[in-house]
Amino acid sequence: YFVKEIINSDKFTIDEAETFKHIAKVMRHKTGDIVYLVDPSEKLYAATIDEIDSENNNILTSIELVNRPSTEMPVDVTVACSLSKKDKIEWITQKSTELGAKTIIFFDSKYSIMKWKTNVVEKKLARLQEIAKNAAQQSKRRIIPEVIYVNKLADLLKYQAEANLVAYEESAKQGEISRLGQTLNQSPKSVLCAFGPEGGFAPDEIDFLNQNDFVSVGLGPRIMRAETAPMYFLSVLSYKYEL
């Protein structure tokens, strides 16, 4: 469970309503059971339940720091995906979290089949953030990925990483597959890759990104669906840095 900062190193009270509910009501944990807590500094604690206080909706625990290797990728990865239908962006959010993304950005592009009206952005992001939290919990991540929305491609530049890429199927056709390998061999500390919608990026969008330090990369000879390409990318990074 993701909890607020743990200051006292031997006792902690779990008082977040949703976490309380999950531990006490959904999982039906009892006194003496152990649950695992991660605080914002990414430290992992084993928390033994001392008391479930159902009147005040909190759980008193005795905690112990657990020295286990982090489950986070050694590189900060951002996947920036063109906006798509609700079920697809939810799927992208869940699976990107499982595969280790640190930041997930959705953006409007020329051929996006969906646009978000300004008044729905907050609600939609809250839902995606909740999906990311649940997926992070189930994948035993040390952080919850941040989900961001930008309504124009130019705003992606604000989130640039050390290495910035754009997945472009034309690059794959032109045999530029190794560019991804070349970039990763430089072991950047952070990588961002942009993915187009089902209809792909418009050529002027690729030009714009290329002019702003985004390197076009192919992801192999097969054209993947818009939601598959980021998963392929995250898997390649995991293979490269973690396996």
Ligand code: SAM
């Ligand atoms: N419009 C394109 C076509 O029909 O040839 C396909 C676009 S693809 C369905 C959606 C997005 O996934 C692309 O914009 C690109 O970012 C990414 N993508 C899919 N396959 C790729 C590949 N082999 N190499 C690089 N990018 C790929």
